[in-house]
Amino acid sequence: MDLKKMIERLEAHPEHEKIGMIASHLGIVRGVSRDGRDVSGIQVKHDQKVIDNIINDIKKLPGIIDVLVDTNEGHLKVGDQILAVAVAGDLREHVFPALIETVNRLKKEASIKKESFSVG
Numbered sequence: 001m002d003l004k005k006m007i008e009r010l011e012a013h014p015e016h017e018k019i020g021m022i023a024s025h026l027g028i029v030r031g032v033s034r035d036g037r038d039v040s041g042i043q044v045k046h047d048q049k050v051i052d053n054i055i056n057d058i059k060k061l062p063g064i065i066d067v068l069v070d071t072n073e074g075h076l077k078v079g080d081q082i083l084a085v086a087v088a089g090d091l092r093e094h095v096f097p098a099l100i101e102t103v104n105r106l107k108k109e110a111s112i113k114k115e116s117f118s119v120g
Contacts, residue, residue: 001026001070001072001081001084002070002084003024003026003084003086006024006068006070006084006086007022007024007086009068010022010065010066010068010086010088013065013066013088015065015066018065018090019065019088019089019090020089020090020091021088021089021090021091021092021095022086022087022088022095023086023087023092023095023096023099024084024085024086024087024099025083025084025085025086025099025102025103026081026083026084027081027082027083027084027103028079028080028081028082029041029042029076029077029078029079029080029082030078031078031079033115033117037117037118038117038118039078039115039116039117039118040077040078040116040117040118041075041076041077041078041080041115041116042075042076042082042113042114042115042116043074043075043076043113043114043116044071044072044073044074044076044082044111044112044113044114045073045111045112046071046073046106046110046111046112047109047110047111050109050110051069051071051106051110054069054102054105054106054109054110055067055069055102057105058087058098058101058102058105061094061097061098061101062094063089063090063091063093063094063095063098064087064088064089064094064095064098065088065089065090066087066088067085067086067087067088067098067102068084068085068086068087069083069084069085069102069106070083070084071083071084071111083103083106083107083111085099085102085103085106087099087102
């Protein structure tokens with residue numbers, strides 16, 4: 001996962017002159033679950049077909065030029081990168097909501113995650 005390369009790819013997009021903003025998200029395995037338990041790692045799987053459908057939907061939103069997504073799968077430990085998303089578009093009013101929608105949909109529709117908890 002390399003956000004810098006993703007951004008460079010967006011900057012080289014054929015419609016780069018329309019891009020006024022690129023926003024990104026980098027998801028990392030955290031050591032504490034939402035309910036406060038210590039996490040030792042996670043098992044994660046992504047559905048590429050669903051990811052592709054989400055990308056296509058987001059690219060249809062007003063002002064969005066392109067959307068790039070990279071994922072890691074398998075057993076990941078605390079600190080590992082899970083998900084990288086970069087959204088390019090014309091204005092922040094279009095790009096920020098598109099980034100949020102992309103990340104939320106990817107987590108809800110395209111990934112299955114199971115946390116492992118530390119015993120202690």
